[in-house]
Amino acid sequence: MAISFFASTETGAAARGRSYGAARRAAVRANVDGYFALFTAAGGTPTAVQTWAERALDRTAAWAPELAEETAGVAAGAGLETWQVAALNARTEILAALSATGRGECSTAVVTRGPSPHTIQTWDWHEHLHRAPVVWEFETHHTVRTFTENGVLAKIGVNSAGLGIHFNLLRHTSDGSDIGVPVHVIARRILGEATTLSEAVEIARSARTSASTVITVVTAAEAASLEICPDGVGVVWPGADGVLVHTNHFLDPALAEGERLGTEQPDTYARLDHLRAQADALAHAADPTARAAALLSHGPSAAPVCAHPDPDEPITERWETLATICLDISASRLLVHQGRLCGVGPATWQCF
Template identity: 35%
Template sequence: MPVTPFPLIEVAGPPLRRGEIHGEAARGRVALSIQHYSEQMGRMGFGKDRIAEVCNGFLPALRDWAPDLVEEMEGIARGAGCSLDEVVLLNARTEVLQIAHRETGHRDDEPDGCTGAVILPEGTAEGHVIHGQNWDWKAECAETSVVLHIRRENGPDLLTFTEAGGLARSGMNAAGIAITANYLECERDYRAVGIPLPLIRRRALEAQHFALALKVVATTPKSGSNNMMLSHAGGEAVNFECAPDEAFTLFSDEDMIVHANHWQSAVALSKLRETGLPSVPDSLYRDRRVRRRLMQARGKVTADDLKDALFDDFATPYAVCRPPLQKEGGNLSATVAMIIMEPALGRMQIAPLPAINRHFTEYQLEPECDFPTARAAE
């Protein structure tokens, strides 16, 4: 499989125009992604008409919650030459795949795994936040993902790595806020229709203030569980283990937060039932491996240290950094991308398929201010 850097797409203007630019620039990748998920769900017995019906079912709530983001998706559809429900599919593919699985009883998807970490300024060599993750999903997504640089007139600019046609995944904004996310499951999932996860992450990245980003993640109703880790360049981080209707907080321990794909909050585990481990048993050691490596450099962690931790290949192919692996259902699972962010510097580095490629491309965002560092305070 060829390994090329993720293309950078710069968008600006009102929502519809932003979407049109995105759709036009990523037309081929959008079409490939739609084809991939449609064919996958077709193999599950979930046809195109049912996909469209489920996707359109999200729109009433989305128009009430974020009409501007629906308008942006309409622009993406116009620019990419596809339908609005197909763009909704790209933004709600986690939810639609889970609904398909529950309706058909057939699972043809690998959980959207990840191993993520935030190191606070006191734990780093340069005294600023380092935030990153490995995104474990379908290896084919190395050919369907992009980096969006969104220039905004009424809020901070933002930089986000996402599947083409998606509104956000991992990213950071000019106000110093960064976010990554990890798959979780519990028995409360998919009892009601909530807001798709990429739109929640996008809203968090649009926030001018950290408190407002936290509010979006903690209080927005979701269809399924998800772990979302937020940090701020000023020196703070909060991890939310989110059930569809409730969020449980985890805070830094020894200047860092590390999370994979199982519930860690004692409060959460006293109230709900973990159902994801049968799909991701390797989660139980992935976060421990990363934390152990970071602790070796505690107080002087660099971006290279986080990269080294995320390159860990213990128990490969079920490792922190996993090579492309053919699954029983025909899917090719892998660590699709390693994303390293230093929000105070406006620096994002991404390596596609890092188990077979260690070349990082740097993407830059201009911070709105100079964020103080822990070393400067000392």
């Protein structure tokens, strides 16, 4: 099943959002339904979700007004209330406010040595949201191509300035219900505005957040993982071998004191150990299929880098590797395989 692609031609935020929402109307509405089912299963009431979504939109409007306008445009185009699309963009914050648990998502590896960095990550998420992904191309300060979810302003991606990002979930004891700027909105500003790692750090540190994530920023010159949480932003650098790996727990020593997900779901540590053990293989795997093979591992006897859902679990616990994404920084391209990591082959990649 192919990932959908949509290219916006509008340069104004509101107009871009409206055209995107209209073109992707059915998919955005389906994603709203999927996430509201998840919020309900995690204990969220419609009133609470709307309140949190409206607060997230207010925070967005204060921090990045044009992105609040774009959110409203998407909603108008899709025939939805603005707060419903705001809830999609604040899904990480709403789930943090609900103290939702789960195995977490994503394993990321970046090799910085050589003429051009090569990267890979899995996107592990809830199985019932397997139709959420879309690749969206648009113009802001740069041309941006982002692998995201229908209605969500950005996630993993590259821009024409030669900067790309990967995206992993984190959880921290400082996460809470006083909703801040959504982490997906932070990712969008980094892709839309940043040309260097230092600019990306500055954008991340300017936002007041209420939930945690790690955005791994890659340019031709350098790479680092920005660990974001309400207590601050930590910067994690590659090792001496030029390999930077991340799963779903904090590596910054100060922020790691508030680690939450790893204490509940320790397989994040096993996955990181597996990625570190594969450092040499990753360093020599310039081909995306070879990188995927280096990452591949299944639980329960080994680190579960490739996740398969258990149909007997509730929807909050049915985790699946829904996609694998590589960034081609030099060409500002995304390579995307839809489906589990164990299904990757030379012919399964889509290039955007």
